[in-house]
Amino acid sequence: xxxPGQARSMTGFGTSQVHDDHGRQSWEIRTVNSRYLExxxxxxxxxxxxxxxxxRIVREHLARGRVEIxxxxxxxxxxxxxxxLDMAQAQGMLDQMHALADRTGLAFxxxxxxxxHHGGLWREPSGDLPEPLVGSLVAGLRTALxxxxxxxxxxxxxxxxxxxxxxxxxxxxxxTIRDKVSLLAPKRMETLxxxxxxxxxxCNQHKNSAPLVLDEPRLLQEFAQLADRLDVSEExxxxxxxxxxxxxxxxxLPDPGRRLDFLFQECLREITxxxxxxxxxxxxxxxxxxxxxxxxxxxxVQNLE
Numbered sequence: 001x002x003x004p005g006q007a008r009s010m011t012g013f014g015t016s017q018v019h020d021d022h023g024r025q026s027w028e029i030r031t032v033n034s035r036y037l038e039x040x041x042x043x044x045x046x047x048x049x050x051x052x053x054x055x056r057i058v059r060e061h062l063a064r065g066r067v068e069i070x071x072x073x074x075x076x077x078x079x080x081x082x083x084x085l086d087m088a089q090a091q092g093m094l095d096q097m098h099a100l101a102d103r104t105g106l107a108f109x110x111x112x113x114x115x116x117h118h119g120g121l122w123r124e125p126s127g128d129l130p131e132p133l134v135g136s137l138v139a140g141l142r143t144a145l146x147x148x149x150x151x152x153x154x155x156x157x158x159x160x161x162x163x164x165x166x167x168x169x170x171x172x173x174x175x176t177i178r179d180k181v182s183l184l185a186p187k188r189m190e191t192l193x194x195x196x197x198x199x200x201x202x203c204n205q206h207k208n209s210a211p212l213v214l215d216e217p218r219l220l221q222e223f224a225q226l227a228d229r230l231d232v233s234e235e236x237x238x239x240x241x242x243x244x245x246x247x248x249x250x251x252x253l254p255d256p257g258r259r260l261d262f263l264f265q266e267c268l269r270e271i272t273x274x275x276x277x278x279x280x281x282x283x284x285x286x287x288x289x290x291x292x293x294x295x296x297x298x299x300x301v302q303n304l305e
Contacts, residue, residue, distance in 0.1 A: 008305045009155035010034065010065035014148025018140040022133045023075040023144045027144035031152065032218065033068035033303055042070035054141055061145040063255050064305045071146075086121050093121075101204045150193075152305065159300050160250055163260075165201075166297045170267075171243050173290045177274060178236050180283050232274045239270040257304035 014029045039055050041048075058067060094110055101108030115121055129137075246263050249256045268291065275287035 007156040007160045008152040009303050012148040012152035014144045016140050016143035025140045026072040027140050029144050029148045030068045031065040037068045040068045083172045163300050177286050235270045235273050242267045255305050258299045
């Protein structure tokens with residue numbers, strides 16, 4: 001059997017743990033099937049401005065799939081990324097409360113702990129993260145991406161082996177159909193001649209006039225038209241070419257998923273035409289078997305990048 005290529009699955013999982021002078025960072029990446037590349041981030045708010053740069057790095061490693069990336073970051077010195085209190089707004093609120101207390105004659109003792117619960121008083125850090133920290137985060141992300149790619153590659157090899165086995169089975173079914181089709185036209189012609197002879201014999205038995213004679217040229221013309229209707233050689237030739245191309249794509253290209261999906265749609269169209277034109281019970285069983293195996297192959301291809 002042909003050796004599998006470098007195809008990758010779209011299902012994968014990868015992690016990376018980094019401990020350095022900045023603190024501890026834990027990356028986790030999960031990928032599942034998707035028609036396009038979709039990246040979802042679960043990262044601290046102060047890292048949001050880095051999403052664009054990080055997504056370009058992700059696209060260097062992944063072509064398709066729904067990707068969920070999460071980052072748990074624990075810094076040794078969090079002061080540079082901590083939210084800051086809006087002092088002016090907080091002071092204004094306290095002044096208003098003091099003024100209200102003076103007007104109503106009620107005692108007011110401010111509890112500064114309550115300010116922690118007012119999200120509107122806190123602002124995300126406005127400055128950029130330190131360059132050494134950004135570099136460390138990028139290194140951690142790349143490590144996690146390499147890990148998820150190894151997972152996807154291992155599963156991709158397994159899927160490729162399975163698909164190649166199914167393609168080999170499809171090729172054998174196609175060859176069987178070709179052999180049966182080559183015998184179909186002569187068998188149909190023989191059946192047609194027997195029916196015509198039986199019909200003429202029955203008519204002549206009940207006639208007193210001159211017997212009916214078979215018109216050989218007209219019968220040959222009917223045979224020619226029948227053979228043309230049953231001819232599926234072009235469909236089978238294209239089908240064989242599609243199957244050979246599928247093997248080539250699977251064994252040589254790193255991202256065969258979309259190409260194989262398109263090719264399998266074409267295979268389905270060709271084999272359906274063969275079944276419709278031949279109208280033979282034996283061949284129809286082979287066509288059904290081909291379609292069932294092709295559908296299993298398509299399901300596996302949906303997992304390939």
